[in-house]
Amino acid sequence: MSKPIPTDRSESVFEDYKHEYDAKQALIEANRCLYCSDAPCTQACPTHIDVPEFIRKIATGNLKGSARTIFEANILGMSCARVCPVEVLCVGDCVYNQMGVPPIQIGKLQRHATDRAYEQGWRFFEAGAPTGKSVGLIGAGPASLAAAHELRRLGHACTVYEKRPVIGGLNTTGIAPYKMRADRSVQEAQWVLGIGGVQLETGVEVGKDLTLAELEKKHDAVFVGVGLGPDTRLGVPGEDLPGVHGAVELIERLKLGKLELSGVKSALVVGGGNTAIDGVRELAGLGVPSVTLAYRGAEAQMPGYRHEWLAAREVGVAGAFHAVPIGFEGNARVERVRLVRTDAQKKPIAGSEFTLDAQLVLIAIGQSTLGQMLSGLSGIGVQNGSVVTDAAGATGRKGWFAGGDCRNGGKEVVNAAAEGKAAAQAIHRHLGGKDA
Numbered sequence: 001m002s003k004p005i006p007t008d009r010s011e012s013v014f015e016d017y018k019h020e021y022d023a024k025q026a027l028i029e030a031n032r033c034l035y036c037s038d039a040p041c042t043q044a045c046p047t048h049i050d051v052p053e054f055i056r057k058i059a060t061g062n063l064k065g066s067a068r069t070i071f072e073a074n075i076l077g078m079s080c081a082r083v084c085p086v087e088v089l090c091v092g093d094c095v096y097n098q099m100g101v102p103p104i105q106i107g108k109l110q111r112h113a114t115d116r117a118y119e120q121g122w123r124f125f126e127a128g129a130p131t132g133k134s135v136g137l138i139g140a141g142p143a144s145l146a147a148a149h150e151l152r153r154l155g156h157a158c159t160v161y162e163k164r165p166v167i168g169g170l171n172t173t174g175i176a177p178y179k180m181r182a183d184r185s186v187q188e189a190q191w192v193l194g195i196g197g198v199q200l201e202t203g204v205e206v207g208k209d210l211t212l213a214e215l216e217k218k219h220d221a222v223f224v225g226v227g228l229g230p231d232t233r234l235g236v237p238g239e240d241l242p243g244v245h246g247a248v249e250l251i252e253r254l255k256l257g258k259l260e261l262s263g264v265k266s267a268l269v270v271g272g273g274n275t276a277i278d279g280v281r282e283l284a285g286l287g288v289p290s291v292t293l294a295y296r297g298a299e300a301q302m303p304g305y306r307h308e309w310l311a312a313r314e315v316g317v318a319g320a321f322h323a324v325p326i327g328f329e330g331n332a333r334v335e336r337v338r339l340v341r342t343d344a345q346k347k348p349i350a351g352s353e354f355t356l357d358a359q360l361v362l363i364a365i366g367q368s369t370l371g372q373m374l375s376g377l378s379g380i381g382v383q384n385g386s387v388v389t390d391a392a393g394a395t396g397r398k399g400w401f402a403g404g405d406c407r408n409g410g411k412e413v414v415n416a417a418a419e420g421k422a423a424a425q426a427i428h429r430h431l432g433g434k435d436a
């Protein structure tokens with residue numbers, strides 16, 4: 001069981017930043033689609049949803065069929081419709097872009113169809129005839145959820161082990177609330193597991209509460225979907241002061257509960273990636289009067305999506321570029337950040353120190369990797385902290401598969417969904433099933 005999450009969470013103040021279509025708007029947008037036969041949008045989608053097909057079904061009033069087309073390729077299609085960076089995926093490859101015409105809003109159309117499925121309680125898939133085989137899945141994030149759903153369709157028994165009390169992984173605990181709130185993600189996870197026959201064990205940390213050897217003994221195959229680990233630290237003086245947090249850790253707190261921000265007049269977020277950009281937008285949205293993002297390179301070098309950063313600027317967030325913290329100061333809690341300017345190579349410039357006031361600091365310079373947890377198992381390769389697999393997700397140890405962030409080093413929900421499903425099909429072949 002997933003633990004119920006409180007209703008009065010900090011994230012609840014955020015409105016949906018992409019307005020949903022009503023039936024008429026969806027129909028008009030669907031009818032703009034050119035239904036390209038080579039469909040670059042479908043190729044750009046990691047789960048290869050047949051985009052022209054689902055849009056054609058919306059245009060002909062067949063919403064149920066449209067939702068089925070989406071879920072057939074991607075069982076997490078409801079959340080992906082909200083959280084996918086469509087500007088660099090399907091929408092970014094719409095042929096209209098080359099004609100100077102606004103691209104088709106694929107995410108919004110996908111949301112229109114999948115939301116109706118949830119509202120109406122439509123279910124499309126059943127568990128397959130039992131094979132007598134069982135698979136253990138570590139983690140209840142998007143990768144494991146997609147894998148478990150596909151494995152159940154193929155008839156294999158599944159047990160999902162999740163160390164947290166809530167399910168959905170970072171889709172529940174990390175996604176910016178103006179894209180999707182935590183309760184939606186939990187609802188989706190429950191809907192996916194609603195196929196039946198998945199045993200869910202929350203509060204069980206594999207490697208601690210259950211050893212890898214015990215897991216291997218209990219199951220015919222194992223899927224590793226553990227995602228990434230805790231926030232990376234800067235390693236500078238004062239980082240342990242109250243008020244200095246890892247970004248993913250603090251975002252989880254605002255998503256699942258109430259964040260106490262009284263007395264925070266200025267906040268600093270360190271980093272230039274998407275988590276840093278989410279962090280500044282979230283703090284500004286929660287009413288922190290002055291929010292600054294500090295990045296060690298130039299604005300144009302930020303690794304986060306440009307469109308997300310521009311949206312952050314619109315809510316009044318400031319940028320401090322070519323700047324990196326060298327220490328945090330304060331008595332009972334952080335009050336000031338000492339920074340140093342950096343040169344074109346992002347190296348500190350001697351004598352260029354300056355300070356910024358901040359009663360709250362988020363360090364968003366990346367997350368650690370968890371691949372090392374498998375290092376005791378012979379045959380499993382770990383490179384730069386990520387689990388090494390073949391294209392389908394098989395590791396070098398018989399019966400062990402992996403997918404999602406722990407395999408790809410940290411991408412998007414849609415990549416985790418694609419890798420989880422592909423690994424489930426590889427597991428099926430391994431267990432002697434017919435070609436999936």
Ligand SMILES: Cc1cc2nc3c(=O)[nH]c(=O)nc-3n(C[C@H](O)[C@H](O)[C@H](O)COP(=O)(O)OP(=O)(O)OC[C@H]3O[C@@H](n4cnc5c(N)ncnc54)[C@H](O)[C@@H]3O)c2cc1C
Pocket residue numbers: 083084085138139140141142143144161162163164167168169170171174175176179204205206207225226227228248251274275278370403404405406410411412413414416
């Ligand atoms: C702040 C933030 C914002 C993001 N925003 C977006 C976005 O807007 N759009 C998007 O597409 N993607 C976004 N992502 C990325 C996306 O959330 C991930 O790519 C995706 O969730 C990866 O899925 P996963 O299943 O591989 O891992 P996770 O979602 O991390 O799930 C792994 C699960 O495994 C559990 N686990 C770990 N170790 C163990 C263990 N030993 N035993 C049992 N359970 C364990 C964890 O508790 C977790 O629930 C964001 C990520 C972050 C950090």
Ligand code: SF4
Pocket residue numbers: 041044045046047048049051074077080081084086089090091106107110414
């Ligand atoms: S899953 Fe994401 S990338 Fe794929 S078609 Fe839908 S919105 Fe686009």
